Every structure is written in C-alpha cells, then in structure tokens.
Amino acid sequence: MTDIANIVIQGILLGGLFAIYALGLSLVFGVLRIVNIAHGDVLVLAAYVAFVLSDTLAISPFLALLILIPLTLLGGLTFQIGIFERVDRRDPLVPMLVAFGFAVVIQNGLLLLFGTNPRKLDAGAIEQLSVSPFPGINVSVLAVLILVIAIALIAVFQAIIYRSRFGIQVRAVSDSEDNARLIGVDITATFRKAFMMVMLTVAVGAVLMGIKTNFDPFSGASRLLIAFEVVVIGGLGNLWGTLAAGIVIALAQMVGASIDVSYQTLAGHLVFLLVLVIRPQGLFPKVVG
Amino acid sequence: MTQTDFRKSILLLAVAVALLALGPVLLGRSEIRYMTDLFVLIAVAQLWNLLAGYLGIVSIGQHAFVGLGAYAFFALTQLLGIHPFLSLALTFPIGCLVALPSFLLLARLRLAYFAIASWVLAEVLMLILGQRPAFGGGTGSSFATATIKMFGAGVSERIANTYWLCLGMLGIVMASMLLLLRSRAGLAIRALRDDEVAAVAAGINPLLTRAVLFSLCGGMLAVIGAIDTLQKLRISPAGSFSLQDWTVMIIFVVVIGGLGTVTGPIVGAIAFVLFRETLSDFGPLYLAAMGVLAVGVMLLEPRGLVVILTRTVKSIRARH
Amino acid sequence: MTADHSQPLLEVSDLHLRYGGLRALDGVSLTVNRGETVAVLGANGAGKSSLIKAIYGAEPYSAGQILFDGVAVTGRSPNQMAQAGIGLVPEGRKIFPSLSVEENIRLGVAIGGHDGADIDRVFEIFPELKERRNVQGTLVSGGQQQMIAIGRALMARPRLLLCDEISLGLAPTVVDRLYDVIKDLVAGGMAVLIVEQETNRAIKSSERYYCLLEGRVTAQGLSAQADQDEITRAYFGGDHD
Numbered sequence: 001m002t003d004i005a006n007i008v009i010q011g012i013l014l015g016g017l018f019a020i021y022a023l024g025l026s027l028v029f030g031v032l033r034i035v036n037i038a039h040g041d042v043l044v045l046a047a048y049v050a051f052v053l054s055d056t057l058a059i060s061p062f063l064a065l066l067i068l069i070p071l072t073l074l075g076g077l078t079f080q081i082g083i084f085e086r087v088d089r090r091d092p093l094v095p096m097l098v099a100f101g102f103a104v105v106i107q108n109g110l111l112l113l114f115g116t117n118p119r120k121l122d123a124g125a126i127e128q129l130s131v132s133p134f135p136g137i138n139v140s141v142l143a144v145l146i147l148v149i150a151i152a153l154i155a156v157f158q159a160i161i162y163r164s165r166f167g168i169q170v171r172a173v174s175d176s177e178d179n180a181r182l183i184g185v186d187i188t189a190t191f192r193k194a195f196m197m198v199m200l201t202v203a204v205g206a207v208l209m210g211i212k213t214n215f216d217p218f219s220g221a222s223r224l225l226i227a228f229e230v231v232v233i234g235g236l237g238n239l240w241g242t243l244a245a246g247i248v249i250a251l252a253q254m255v256g257a258s259i260d261v262s263y264q265t266l267a268g269h270l271v272f273l274l275v276l277v278i279r280p281q282g283l284f285p286k287v288v289g
Numbered sequence: 290m291t292q293t294d295f296r297k298s299i300l301l302l303a304v305a306v307a308l309l310a311l312g313p314v315l316l317g318r319s320e321i322r323y324m325t326d327l328f329v330l331i332a333v334a335q336l337w338n339l340l341a342g343y344l345g346i347v348s349i350g351q352h353a354f355v356g357l358g359a360y361a362f363f364a365l366t367q368l369l370g371i372h373p374f375l376s377l378a379l380t381f382p383i384g385c386l387v388a389l390p391s392f393l394l395l396a397r398l399r400l401a402y403f404a405i406a407s408w409v410l411a412e413v414l415m416l417i418l419g420q421r422p423a424f425g426g427g428t429g430s431s432f433a434t435a436t437i438k439m440f441g442a443g444v445s446e447r448i449a450n451t452y453w454l455c456l457g458m459l460g461i462v463m464a465s466m467l468l469l470l471r472s473r474a475g476l477a478i479r480a481l482r483d484d485e486v487a488a489v490a491a492g493i494n495p496l497l498t499r500a501v502l503f504s505l506c507g508g509m510l511a512v513i514g515a516i517d518t519l520q521k522l523r524i525s526p527a528g529s530f531s532l533q534d535w536t537v538m539i540i541f542v543v544v545i546g547g548l549g550t551v552t553g554p555i556v557g558a559i560a561f562v563l564f565r566e567t568l569s570d571f572g573p574l575y576l577a578a579m580g581v582l583a584v585g586v587m588l589l590e591p592r593g594l595v596v597i598l599t600r601t602v603k604s605i606r607a608r609h
Numbered sequence: 610m611t612a613d614h615s616q617p618l619l620e621v622s623d624l625h626l627r628y629g630g631l632r633a634l635d636g637v638s639l640t641v642n643r644g645e646t647v648a649v650l651g652a653n654g655a656g657k658s659s660l661i662k663a664i665y666g667a668e669p670y671s672a673g674q675i676l677f678d679g680v681a682v683t684g685r686s687p688n689q690m691a692q693a694g695i696g697l698v699p700e701g702r703k704i705f706p707s708l709s710v711e712e713n714i715r716l717g718v719a720i721g722g723h724d725g726a727d728i729d730r731v732f733e734i735f736p737e738l739k740e741r742r743n744v745q746g747t748l749v750s751g752g753q754q755q756m757i758a759i760g761r762a763l764m765a766r767p768r769l770l771l772c773d774e775i776s777l778g779l780a781p782t783v784v785d786r787l788y789d790v791i792k793d794l795v796a797g798g799m800a801v802l803i804v805e806q807e808t809n810r811a812i813k814s815s816e817r818y819y820c821l822l823e824g825r826v827t828a829q830g831l832s833a834q835a836d837q838d839e840i841t842r843a844y845f846g847g848d849h850d
Contacts, residue, residue, distance in 0.1 A: 035401035104580035108573035169719045171707040179703040184691035184720035266416040
C-alpha cells in the first residue's frame with residue numbers, strides 16, 4: 001500500500017518538472033507556431049551555462065538562476081531577431097529544419113566543450129531533505145519545491161495569457177497570424193515577448209532539471225520527447241492541462257519503473273501513444289477564456 | 290517530367306549503374322567502402338526526400354525501420370534458421386507490415402506532431418526489441434560466421450557483394466522514384482505536398498497514397514537495414530537504431546542538397562561525404578559544421594544546394 | 610502646430626499595385642476630407658479591397674503616394690497606420706474565436722495604443738455587445754460580429770475609418786443600423802471611407818463617391834448628383850443594357 005502511495009506521490013511531484021519543460025514548448029507550438037525541435041537541447045544548454053556559473057562563481061544553482069534568467073532572455077531575443085525573423089515561414093518545414101540544425105549544433109558544441117561526462121548541479125543539503133508525513137511515506141523536499149514552482153509559473157502564465165492586454169494579442173495571433181497582422185497587431189513584438197516567456201521556463205526548467213538529475217550533451221532528446229508528449233496529451237492552450245498531463249506521464253514512468261527499471265521511458269511512450277489513439281486532441285484541449 | 294525525360298532518366302540511370310557495377314573490379318577496398326556508404330546514403334536520402342519533399346510526410350523516426358530490418362534479418366537467419374537470401378527478401382514485407390499501421394496511427398497528426406510522434410514510435414520499437422534477451426539485450430548480438438559467409442567466403446568477396454547489393458538497392462529506389470513520379474499519378478502525387486486540393490481534384494486519395502508509399506518506403510528501409518548488418522556484422526539497439534546515422538544525417542543531406550528534387554539528395558550526399566572526409570578527424574566538429582551549413586542553407590536558399598548551384602551556373606553563363 | 614484643416618485628411622495619388630503579373634490598382638487617386646464620408650464602388654475584383662489594404666499598409670504598392678494629414682505614410686505597417694489614426698474594419702470581419710466579444714473589442718487598444726476607457730463608449734453604441742460581452746467572439750450573429758469589428762477599430766480613436774464591405778451577408782435592417790452608427794460617428798468629426806458593392810446604399814450614405822473598374826477610377830463625383838446610368842457604366846464598363 002505504501003509502495004503505491006510512494007509511486008503516486010513521486011509521480012505527482014515529477015509531473016511538476018515535466019510540466020515546466022512542456023510549458024515552454026506549449027507556448028512555442030501553440031502560440032508562436034514554431035516547431036522548436038531544439039527545445040530540449042536549449043534546456044540542456046541552459047543547464048550547462050548554469051553549471052559553469054555555479055561552478056566558477058562558487059554559488060548555489062538557485063543563485064545562478066538569477067544570472068541565468070537574463071542570459072537566456074538575451075540569448076532568446078538574439079536568436080529571435082537574428083535567425084527566426086529571417087526565416088521564410090511560408091513553408092512550415094523550413095523553420096523546423098532550422099531548429100533541427102540548431103539542435104545538432106548545440107549538442108555537438110556542448111560535446112566539444114564539455115565532453116560526455118554527465119554533470120549535475122549541486123544544490124547542497126536540500127537535495128537530501130525529505131519529510132515523512134505518514135509512516136513509510138517519504139517525500140523529497142526538493143521535489144515539492146519543483147512542483148510548487150511549476151504551479152506558480154503556470155498560474156502566472158495563465159494570468160498573463162487570459163487576463164492581460166498582451167494575452168489578448170497572443171491569443172489573437174495564435175488564432176490567425178494573418179488576420180492579426182491585417183488588423184494592425186504588432187506581430188513581431190508579440191512573438192518576441194512570447195518567446196521571452198518561453199525562455200523564462202527554459203532557465204527555470206534547466207536549473208531544476210540540473211539539480212534533480214544528471215545531464216550530458218545528448219540529454220536534450222529525451223527532454224524534448226517528454227515535453228512533447230506532455231504537450232500533446234495535455235492539449236494545446238490549456239496550461240493547467242499541461243500540469244495534469246505532466247503528472248500522467250510521470251506516473252506512467254513511475255509505474256513502469258516499479259515493474260522494471262528499464263521500462264520507465266517505455267511506459268511513458270506507451271501511455272502517450274495510447275492517448276494519441278483514443279483522444280488525439282489531448283485530454284484537456286483549448287478552452288476559450 | 291515528360292515521356293522523353295523519363296526515358297532519358299532511366300537510360301542515364303541504367304548506364305550509371307552499369308558503369309558503377311565495375312567498381313569492385315577497378316577500385317581499391319577503401320574506395321569500394323566509400324562508394325557503398327554513398328549508395329546507401331543516397332538511397333535512404335531519396336526515400337526520405339520522397340516522403341517529405343513530395344508527399345508532405347516529415348518523419349524523424351525512419352531509423353525505426355532500418356533497425357527493424359536489421360533485427361528481423363537477425364531473427365530470421367539466426368533464430369529461425371531461414372536462408373539468408375530469403376531472409377533478406379523477407380525483410381521487405383516485414384518492414385511494410387510494420388510501417389503501415391505506424392503511419393495510420395499517426396496519420397491524423399499535423400507536421401510537427403507527426404514528426405516527433407514518429408520519433409517516439411522509433412524509440413518504442415528500439416526499447417521493445419532492444420530488451421529481448423533473444424537479441425542480446427542492450428549489448429546486442431553478432432551474426433554467426435556461417436550466415437556472413439553466405440555473402441562471400443572472403444572479406445574482399447563480401448565487400449564486393451555488399452557493394453553490388455547496395456548499388457542494386459539504390460538502382461531500385463531510383464528507378465521506383467522515377468517511375469512513380471513520371472506516372473499519371475506522379476504529377477498529382479507531387480502536388481500532395483504543396484497543394485493537396487489540386488491532388489484530390491486530380492483523383493488522388495491522399496491518405497491512401499501516403500499510407501501505401503510510406504509502407505513501401507518502410508519496407509525498403511528495412512532491407513537497407515538488413516544489408517547494413519553485413520558490414521556491421523552485429524545488431525544492437527543503439528547501433529542498429531541509430532538516430533544519428535539514419536535520420537539526422539539523412540535529413541541534413543536532403544535539406545542541404547535540395548528537398549523535393551531528384552538530384553538534391555545526390556548532391557547533398559556527395560557534399561556530406563566530402564565534408565566527412567575532410568573533417569572526420571575533428572569528430573563532433575563536423576556534425577556541428579553540418580548543422581551550421583543546414584541552418585545557413587535554410588536561411589539563404591531553402592531549396593538547397595541544387596538551386597544554389599544551378600543559379601551560380603546560370604549567372605556564370607549569363608556573363609559570357 | 611495645428612493641422613491645416615483645409616488640406617484633405619487622406620490624399621491618395623496615382624497608386625499602382627501589382628499581384629505578380631496582375632495589376633490590381635492602375636493609377637488610383639482619391640481624397641477624403643475631414644468629417645466626410647466617401648464611398649468607393651465597384652464590382653468584385655475591381656480593386657476596392659486592394660485599395661483599402663494599400664491605404665492601411667497591409668499591401669505594398671509599387672508606385673504612387675499616400676498622404677495622411679499631410680504626412681507621407683509610404684511603407685508603414687498596419688500597426689503604424691493604426692497608431693497614426695487610421696482604423697480598419699476589415700472585409701470578413703476577422704473576429705478571433707479564442708477571444709470573447711469584449712476581448713475582441715479590447716484588441717483594438719493593443720493595436721492603436723490608446724487606453725481602454727473607450728470600451729464603455731463602444732458598449733453605449735452597441736448595447737447588444739455589452740449583453741454578450743463574455744460570449745466567444747465567433748458565436749454571435751454576423752451583424753454583431755460586424756459591430757465588434759467596428760468597435761474594435763474605434764478603440765484606437767481613429768480619425769479616418771476604413772470600412773471594407775461591411776454589409777456583406779447581413780440583413781438589410783442590420784445594415785441600416787450599422788450605417789446609422791457610421792453617420793453618428795461622422796457627425797462627431799470622423800472621416801469614413803466606405804467600400805461597398807451595394808451601390809445604392811453607398812451613394813445614399815456618402816457625400817462623394819469614386820467608382821473603380823479594373824484598378825482605375827472610372828467615375829467620381831458628388832453622391833447627391835450621382836447619375837444611375839453613369840454609375841452602371843462606370844461599374845461594369847462599356848455599354849450595358
């Protein structure tokens with residue numbers, strides 16, 4: 001009984017981290033309609049930057065996050081202006097292939113710079129802390145913190161997208177970029193600001209990921225797949241659905257792992273394929289807000 | 290493509306294949322190996338190009354079928370004791386039979402979703418097959434010598450036979466493509482990527498066409514995967530299902546060369562092999578360089594090197 | 610510096626616009642004065658929509674000049690035009706399904722950069738929108754969607770309102786209502802350029818008119834003195850019985 005409880009709790013907590021990965025991707029797919037295949041690799045890149053900051057400045061990763069955030073925002077803006085805005089988006093394949101190229105460049109660049117050794121961000125004592133609300137049930141404080149951050153991020157983004165003037169623009173653009181442009185919405189500015197939101201999730205997700213697990217230059221692929229599966233299962237546009245979907249995938253992984261460690265990722269993939277067959281629009285598709 | 294164009298192309302292909310068939314007689318061992326790799330690269334690139342460039346199917350999971358072919362070949366020859374030549378042929382229908390439901394499962398998904406979902410399928414296939422003890426689990430298994438020797442008693446003989454097998458495979462792929470694109474259905478099929486409405490008006494059923502062609506490509510990829518084991522001599526989850534070798538590199542080759550053209554993948558493959566030979570000492574650098582090149586080409590001339598080259602040639606001619 | 614009120618608000622001179630090989634506008638000139646209603650008539654494909662889009666900056670033109678309040682506005686984007694004081698009520702309304710009625714209207718603020726107190730004014734003009742403010746924008750009737758589109762454009766306090774085929778697909782009583790609203794707006798000092806297929810309606814509602822055929826102005830004049838035959842000829846070209 002406690003085993004099941006532990007699996008469920010771990011699943012819920014891990015779901016928070018997955019939701020953070022997916023949050024950025026959801027915005028990228030749903031609003032910007034960019035097929036950012038490099039999303040996972042960008043997460044890993046940010047994690048490496050956090051590692052360098054944390055290591056050379058001898059500071060906690062949480063502190064490094066404060067420096068990382070403006071860096072990722074700047075990096076994202078540079079990419080946006082320098083590359084993305086120059087891409088011919090009439091053929092949807094072209095930006096996807098650009099992202100593909102970037103993914104490979106990032107992976108191999110990281111490989112050249114850092115080698116294949118897995119790294120990890122060291123957050124100190126908090127990684128060991130756990131509480132025991134009931135006998136036999138152990139809850140990692142770090143994992144709870146991640147879930148809390150995920151919920152906070154989602155709440156903030158939800159507020160921005162559904163209650164602010166900017167959010168109205170974002171939703172209009174995601175409905176129809178052409179119509180929005182025609183009636184005078186500043187598309188470029190909207191895309192840039194939305195991309196900044198994405199970069200924020202990347203910075204936060206990278207640090208939390210780096211504290212919780214190991215990462216190496218090729219970890220990006222598996223993060224992308226997780227993020228993608230969560231986005232598809234959750235359904236585009238509903239941010240709380242992303243959290244629910246994150247928990248679903250994480251639970252699937254935990255259940256798989258409990259049967260056999262090597263089944264962990266497979267279990268997540270199978271649940272994803274199952275939802276795809278039964279309910280391709282996702283479990284919580286877009287609601288008008 | 291008109292009737293005469295088609296006849297010319299087939300003739301050209303036949304001549305090329307005939308000439309290339311002399312390779313093992315004239316070339317040294319390492320050159321034969323390069324050429325073999327080039328044939329395989331072009332063949333796989335043409336298949337991806339057919340799907341993505343003409344049919345509008347962008348898959349980043351085709352390494353699934355290559356690995357499937359390798360594992361199926363292993364299962365047929367090593368576990369079931371079936372004759373290697375027959376086994377090789379059988380990998381084709383096996384590939385088709387797995388590809389068809391895979392496509393139908395994902396058919397409703399749009400571009401990016403289809404692409405990544407195809408990757409998930411590949412992962413699933415790799416994870417499932419890769420864990421079976423019969424296949425050697427995570428470390429894989431080797432082929433029995435007896436099986437390998439069926440393709441040539443000595444190393445030179447095997448290298449030559451593999452060369453001819455790959456050349457033959459490439460010939461089949463190229464001929465199929467030319468035949469397909471030139472047929473009455475061909476024009477309409479080419480429209481599937483850009484203007485589906487026109488294709489439907491011409492009497493094409495998009496779903497059926499895509500499903501059938503995707504399956505056939507899956508079958509051919511499986512055969513290629515099986516042939517590839519003759520060089521690798523073993524199967525393993527990471528090696529047989531290599532995303533890098535069978536999907537990433539292929540996409541770069543096609544994209545850089547020119548998506549949606551018959552010559553594009555050829556140009557791209559040659560460029561790729563040249564790149565690799567010059568930079569291979571630098572390991573990940575050449576992959577990163579390929580990535581940069583791909584991004585550059587996409588930004589400057591999304592239609593690829595073929596177009597860049599023809600434009601350069603035209604402008605040189607114009608000046609004279 | 611006060612604006613020169615004797616100058617036209619909008620001055621379009623010799624506008625040329627091509628779509629590939631097709632000439633959509635072939636030397637069009639027109640003016641709109643402050644507080645004036647001007648109608649642009651013409652059949653489908655005559656160039657009316659291209660003209661509106663060119664004025665609004667949504668379509669680049671190959672030759673010609675557009676002056677708004679004496680200032681050249683060549684090459685400006687729709688966003689910049691909106692901020693300069695031109696509002697667009699686009700053909701087909703272009704209401705966004707992800708937004709509620711109120712949010713669709715408020716979108717106008719994002720475009721024009723003015724502050725949002727004006728929504729009350731829009732709700733005064735169109736009380737039926739206020740009743741349905743939280744309904745999904747595309748779920749209200751065609752007439753109400755047209756009201757949303759007009760309200761949206763008004764939020765940026767335009768000095769010139771461009772109305773592209775607002776009567777399309779709507780019942781006559783609804784269209785009457787819309788044109789009454791426009792009349793009130795004009796009385797309040799706004800200039801309006803109406804593009805209409807319904808010739809009679811356009812003539813009745815405007816002070817001056819232009820008629821387009823194949824990208825050229827084939828007739829113009831005071832609406833009160835408009836001659837039915839002349840307009841028919843200018844509309845369809847050549848001799849028609």
